[in-house]
Amino acid sequence: MTPVIVWFRDDLRLSDQSALHAAIETGRPVLPVFILDDGSAERWAPGGASRWWLHHSLAALQQSLQECGARLTLRRGDSVATIADVARQTGAVEVFTGGSVDPRARRLDQAAAAALGGGFHRMRTTTLFHPDSVRTKAGGAYSVYTPFANACLALGGPKAPLPAPRTIRGADPLVSDCLEDWGLLPGKPDWAVGLRETWTPGEAGAMERAEAFLDHGLSGYAVARDHPAHDGTSMLSPHLHFGEISASQLWHMAHRRPAGPARDIFIRELLWREFCANLLWHHPALPDAPLKPEFAKMPWRDDQAGLRAWRRGQTGVPIVDAGMRQLWHTGWMHNRVRMIVASFLVKHLMMPWQDGEAWFWDTLVDADLASNAGNWQWVAGCGADAAPYFRIFNPILQGKKFDADGVYVRQWVPELGRLDPRHIHAPWDAPADTLTRAGVSLGNTYPKPIVDLGIGRSRALEAYARIRESA
Ligand SMILES: Cc1cc2nc3c(=O)[nH]c(=O)nc-3n(C[C@H](O)[C@H](O)[C@H](O)COP(=O)(O)OP(=O)(O)OC[C@H]3O[C@@H](n4cnc5c(N)ncnc54)[C@H](O)[C@@H]3O)c2cc1C
Structure with missing residues (x-):
């Protein structure tokens, strides 16, 4: 047959x-x-x-x-x-x-x-709903997240997931390539050590992580998800991206757990993924061009040295460097820190968001055309339902708020390991003897900041205001 x-x-x-x-x-x-x-x-x-x-x-x-x-x-x-x-x-x-x-x-x-x-x-x-089934009353595409999410919720949830087959009547096998010959794994240097330590790709690994998160992490998710030093989020994004678990499965698994704000927030995060997918469906140029066309005129800088320092986690701004090093080591970065490092690149350094998007694309295990582009455009202020242009994440305040004890920075930037929490997010402001006692010599053991945060912020605000006027 x-x-x-x-x-x-x-x-x-x-x-x-x-x-x-x-x-x-x-x-x-x-x-x-x-x-x-x-x-x-x-x-x-x-x-x-x-x-x-x-x-x-x-x-x-x-x-x-x-x-x-x-x-x-x-x-x-x-x-x-x-x-x-x-x-x-x-x-x-x-x-x-x-x-x-x-x-x-x-x-x-x-x-x-x-x-x-x-x-x-x-x-x-791959998605909870077919992108064409979530439309505004006028039949158009949503460009704002909250009404989009509400429209999804009004659909009453995706269909119940299909079970895995126990047996499959397999066809006569064809000649197949050998996976090992495809050269998907790194040669020398082997940069994947941290990836191997962190992840178990595959459907079984995805299910195990989902069960563990829903049983032990979901109840504390509402608060813990913003603190990068805690294992407060599901870390399911790469499993979702490769479809090792479906968004529908997760939706239904979550709904078998007690109702409450934590569960609602988690579902709404899945809907952010859905929103980004929807945006890409309706705007195929999303990964390359700003959704708000006036941003094509943005006077981006060409700071290749800054871009290199950002990629390597050597900007001299501790929470930014911690995030970029977490990314390099594990192939993943906490969402709060993704927002901070992205804002730093496009606002403090005024580098094009596409440069950050491309680096994330190469280094993230969850690199996803829709979510990556949608979020970079969101941070840059040129996307759908984007952060207002004047919202520039202050990496010092973000660090103090979400990594108050500096545990996250200490983990990824060990050069600052002995600096006390009061100074760990802005070592350049620490008294000289505090730095000496902690073994920190700025410019030697750890870089001085590559940009003055105040000057970077003002420069960005001026450029953004000009773009707004021209719109
Ligand atoms: C600049 C930037 C780039 C990003 N690039 C990607 C990317 O390439 N791939 C990717 O999957 N996510 C991306 N994100 C979104 C988000 O950071 C990750 O989905 C999240 O950190 C994954 O961790 P988690 O699975 O523990 O999330 P959880 O908090 O456990 O959330 C559950 C799931 O919801 C979805 N989700 C949560 N937040 C978002 C969001 N803001 N946008 C879209 N989906 C979301 C993810 O599928 C996630 O796995 C990016 C965010 C920023 C700010």
Whole structure:
């Protein structure tokens, strides 16, 4: 019997996998396929940290499919040509796959649908709701988060998740690439040590983290989520990005926990993800161009030395450096600190938000076209429902408020480890003998700030005010 193909893309799991489910329902043998299409000069090809994650996630998926009776075929090349080729080789006339909000994937879908005719089925696997099902009363797209979230909540929640199949009638396997040969893992230097220490990619790892967070973290989430030194958030973002757990599964799992403000806030965070996905669906240029067109005229600076210092966590501003080093070591950064480091780059240094977005893209294990672009534009003030232009995060006050004891800074910036909490967020203001006692020599053991925060702030405010006037 000719098989049906399941084309895995952004949904590397077996449970709540509507494409896989529909394929099994046909009663035909199932051929699972994953295509690595990274040969083009695509600007948003997966970055280093994403490739590391993808390797491990695919290894886990291969294993779970095999345990159910199916073999994952791996192919590398142009997605559309490859899926059409696999269909030709096997005689399959039906391909089931997950939908994506990524503009490139949408273009490829159109081409694949044309190549495969009526047998191309795209199912919703990555978002809670189909982006076209959440619209304003006038039928338009939402550009403000709160009414968008309220509209989602009014839909009454996503459908109950589908169970994972116990067995799959696997099709005769095709010749497959070897995952190891794809070179997704770093060679030398091996920069992935911290990633290995921090994460367990794959569906089982995702479920374990989700259960642990919902059982032990959710009740304290409302407060703890803002404090980067605490394990106060779920750290599920990379698992969600690779679709190792679906947003719908999480929604329903959360709703099996006691109701209350913490649960509501968590659901609303999932809706921020949904909002960003929705924005990208309606504004495919979101990763590259400001949603507010007047921001194209922003007089950004070209401070390459500042950008380098920011990337390396050597700006001399402790909470910024702590965040950037957490990112480099673990492939992840706490949300509060993401806002602080992003604000520092685009406002204090006046560097284009796209430079920060590109660095996050390469280094985050949860790098997500929609959430990354949506949040960078939000911080820069040029996006949907953006932070007001005059909101410039003060890294000293943010540090004092959300890392009052300096535990987070001490963890990631050990050079300041012996500095007391009163001075840890602004060591340049500490008395000389305090610095000496703590073994800190500014400009030697730890950098002096690369920008005067007051001057940087005024410069940004002036530029932003000019843009506003010209709008
Ligand atoms: C400049 C900047 C860039 C960002 N880039 C990304 C990115 O590339 N990928 C990404 O997944 N998130 C991004 N975020 C959003 C947010 O920082 C992360 O989703 C969050 O830190 C992930 O940690 P968590 O899973 O513990 O979150 P939790 O607090 O446990 O939240 C649960 C889930 O809700 C979603 N979520 C929470 N906050 C946001 C948000 N502000 N926007 C969108 N979704 C959200 C995530 O899927 C997250 O896993 C960015 C934020 C900023 C300020």
